Amino acid sequence: MHTPRARLAGELVFTLLLVGFSLFMLWQAYRISQFESLTSAGAFPMFATAVMLIAGLVIAGQTVRARPVPAQPDESLARQFVRQITPFVVVAFTLAIVVYMLLLDVLGFLTASYLFLVVSMWLLGGRRIVLNLVVSALSLAAIYLVFQTVFSVVLPKGSLIQGWLA
Amino acid sequence: MNEALSFFFMSWIDPKLLFLTAAGTFAGIYIGAIPGLSVTMAVSILISFTFKWNVNDALALISGIFLGGVYGGSRSAILLNIPGAPSAIATGLDGYPLAKRGEAGAAIGLTTVVSVFGGFIGILALAIAAPAVASLALKFAPRDYLMLAIWGILLVGSLSGGSLAKGIFAGALGVLIGSVGLDPMTAEPRFTFGSLQMTAGISYVAAMIGFFGVAEVLAQLHELKLKAVKQDVSKILPSWKLLRKYLPLATRTSAIGVVVGALPGAGGDIAALMAYDHAKRSVKNPSRPFGEGAYEGLVAPESANNAAVGGAYIPMLTLGIPGDAVTAVIIGAMYIHGLKPGPMLMVETPHLFWFQVGALTLANFFLLFFGLTGIKMFAKIVETPKPILLPLILVLSSVGAYAISNNPVDVYWMLGFGVVGYFLKMYGFQVGPVILGMILGPLMDKSYRQAMISAEGNIARFAGEFFTSPLSFIILLALTLTIMSQTRWWQRLRGRA
Numbered sequence: 001m002h003t004p005r006a007r008l009a010g011e012l013v014f015t016l017l018l019v020g021f022s023l024f025m026l027w028q029a030y031r032i033s034q035f036e037s038l039t040s041a042g043a044f045p046m047f048a049t050a051v052m053l054i055a056g057l058v059i060a061g062q063t064v065r066a067r068p069v070p071a072q073p074d075e076s077l078a079r080q081f082v083r084q085i086t087p088f089v090v091v092a093f094t095l096a097i098v099v100y101m102l103l104l105d106v107l108g109f110l111t112a113s114y115l116f117l118v119v120s121m122w123l124l125g126g127r128r129i130v131l132n133l134v135v136s137a138l139s140l141a142a143i144y145l146v147f148q149t150v151f152s153v154v155l156p157k158g159s160l161i162q163g164w165l166a
Numbered sequence: 167m168n169e170a171l172s173f174f175f176m177s178w179i180d181p182k183l184l185f186l187t188a189a190g191t192f193a194g195i196y197i198g199a200i201p202g203l204s205v206t207m208a209v210s211i212l213i214s215f216t217f218k219w220n221v222n223d224a225l226a227l228i229s230g231i232f233l234g235g236v237y238g239g240s241r242s243a244i245l246l247n248i249p250g251a252p253s254a255i256a257t258g259l260d261g262y263p264l265a266k267r268g269e270a271g272a273a274i275g276l277t278t279v280v281s282v283f284g285g286f287i288g289i290l291a292l293a294i295a296a297p298a299v300a301s302l303a304l305k306f307a308p309r310d311y312l313m314l315a316i317w318g319i320l321l322v323g324s325l326s327g328g329s330l331a332k333g334i335f336a337g338a339l340g341v342l343i344g345s346v347g348l349d350p351m352t353a354e355p356r357f358t359f360g361s362l363q364m365t366a367g368i369s370y371v372a373a374m375i376g377f378f379g380v381a382e383v384l385a386q387l388h389e390l391k392l393k394a395v396k397q398d399v400s401k402i403l404p405s406w407k408l409l410r411k412y413l414p415l416a417t418r419t420s421a422i423g424v425v426v427g428a429l430p431g432a433g434g435d436i437a438a439l440m441a442y443d444h445a446k447r448s449v450k451n452p453s454r455p456f457g458e459g460a461y462e463g464l465v466a467p468e469s470a471n472n473a474a475v476g477g478a479y480i481p482m483l484t485l486g487i488p489g490d491a492v493t494a495v496i497i498g499a500m501y502i503h504g505l506k507p508g509p510m511l512m513v514e515t516p517h518l519f520w521f522q523v524g525a526l527t528l529a530n531f532f533l534l535f536f537g538l539t540g541i542k543m544f545a546k547i548v549e550t551p552k553p554i555l556l557p558l559i560l561v562l563s564s565v566g567a568y569a570i571s572n573n574p575v576d577v578y579w580m581l582g583f584g585v586v587g588y589f590l591k592m593y594g595f596q597v598g599p600v601i602l603g604m605i606l607g608p609l610m611d612k613s614y615r616q617a618m619i620s621a622e623g624n625i626a627r628f629a630g631e632f633f634t635s636p637l638s639f640i641i642l643l644a645l646t647l648t649i650m651s652q653t654r655w656w657q658r659l660r661g662r663a
Contacts, residue, residue, distance in 0.1 A: 011593050018335070025342060025357070032356050038625070039618045041349035044611040045356055048341040055335035062329060085592050089387050094585065097380070097560060101577055104564070113561050120560075124390060126553035139558055143565060153569040 007066040009080035015060045022052040089124065096120050108158025113140055173517040174524035176222070183226045187525055190227040191532040194234020198250045199242045199544070205235030205251060205492050209499070221503040222521060228499060229525040232492055233533055236434050236471050237281045240464075241544060244273050248378050248559070252605065253434030253471040255598045256442035260456065260463025267459060271541060275402035276461060277468045278537030279409060280416045284469030285530040287420035288427065288476020293523050295424075296480045306429070308616035309631060313641045314429065314436075315606040315613070319599050320648050330652040332595045340603020343368055345611060363575060370604040372567045372576040373583045377597040379563035380584020383556045385591050390552050402538055408461070415462060416469040419444060423470030427477025433492070434471035434478070435602065441470030443648075476526065483507055483519055 026049040032042030071080050082088075100116040107115070117136035126132050147153040177183040198205055209228055239251030244261030257277070264273040319337035346357045347367030358364035419441035426437035445456075445466035452460035482493045500507050511518065567580040587597050621628035632638045650656050 008593060014589060014593055028357055032354060038623050039615045041352045041354040041356060043618075044614050045342065045345045047614075048338045048345065048607070051338040052335055052342065055331045055338065058331040059329065059335060062331065085589075087388070089390065090384055090588075093387055093556075094384065097581055097584075100560075101564070101574070101581060104568075104577070105574055109565075113564075117557050117561060120557040121553050124387070124553035124556060126551065132554070135554055140561075143562065147565055147569065153565070154572050155565065156568065156574065 019056040109155035173520035190230020191234040194231035195238040198235035198238020256467035263459035284473035288473035292476040308613040312613040337599035340600040341607035344604040344607030376580040376583025377587040381587030384588040420473035423473030424477040427474025434474040437474035438467035438471040441466040
């Protein structure tokens, strides 16, 4: 038998966001071909988004009824959210990924990935810098060999590097 | 008969074909095991440089990659809880808890043996029952495909063990994401928001890497300080007693794998999930509770997904209909080589059929050998400290997403799905149904519209056909039972019994 989960910080807001998103997408699905016919391009997407909306409302009801996870003494909801869902390391690593993806286009795969690996290994607590440098270089070489040589995948060269070469 | 046998053993005695089958199986295992690298992708890339080869060489290599890849997905599911392929989603449910206990070696050993067993059942079915199963699949109407797809998604939802509503929401979200782009029937834009980029749709591979790769990496950041479990990989070969115990279950789930694999559109992923569900319902006293490292939870999906390979070849070779994404690509490869998979293939080129059966059998033997070796090296991955492992998985995932179409946009999608997947995971949603919804959504849409058109847009007639056709009625009953078994009312009823 399914036992209801305890409610985590921010869960109700997240669930309501899902309900809002479902409603918006249902509206978008309706706009594809409105109620033109039962076999129109928008018919099945409307069905899918309506299912999302109904399921979302049921989940919201379940979330409201669930008992919240007990907070630590004197802990605000915002702090509880940070502790349970978005601790510093998650936010910092996500930002590192965003920067990495932006750098991929500029610096190319090898340079951007090397920088990302070294920085994020340090960020996640790998304090042996030399080990990080060596492991990053060796694993990148292996990835490059497999993808570029064996699978002929064209890896991003980067606008900056291409600019220098040209 | 002698001719058939000579074609069957062709790949066994020709050194080049023997080598290509072995190389394909070996590569397939590692391609399947590396998160972000899919067998579909590998086969598609392979086609680009095998189209000048002899057709037998290409088929031998592809057979090995396919069989090895379906099995390989289980390794990363067990060791990292990231299924290397959709067919390994169910494997991680019990495989990963086993690895967390340090029993990865035993889990991989058992997985290998039952995969090979399932593989043989699938090949046997391909060789013996191909015409019969193919004729049954021919009788399926579009409404049956629609119900099968809904059934598949619901099964993934029911595996979560949590809220049914969350499973349904995730599945419907997947269907929605899968419908982004131009409508395949009318070319009308759907959810493109005026963007040209969106008209091509969203790659399910990017979503899969995002939901299973990036979201998993982010979730694991919560356990950075946990020491990696030392894996015991000294004892890999499962005992004869253990195998004998699981033989009846593996036989049943292999049969499920063959039948599901033979159904067009439903491949190893659905087969594995249905087999897992079957094990959950039929095994009264599992070695441990399901979801906490039950051996039955490995035996069922792994025998089924490899049996589904043989099953998927049945409609592919006899009807020219792909059983799943990989066989769809293989059909493309066969066309490139001037072959026309379909009913005439068996009549005009029966040697090719027997060659294919022989190559798959050989690949299955290689699978047993490669599957039971080299585990120590692979298990080292889990013992790698997380500060090193997690950034590496992220880079590998980015390369995988980029390789789909050499487009950085796929990498952005991957990150977006990764972040959404992280929140979904944190709040108790399963991401498996999202992926399955994305893959099956287009099939459901098409099947629904075909069924509605055949009912001339009349809802009453559309609904009535589910009851008047015996085949549809049986599937409808199975679907209804699956939904009912998730309700509290049913569980209360069972509790009383």
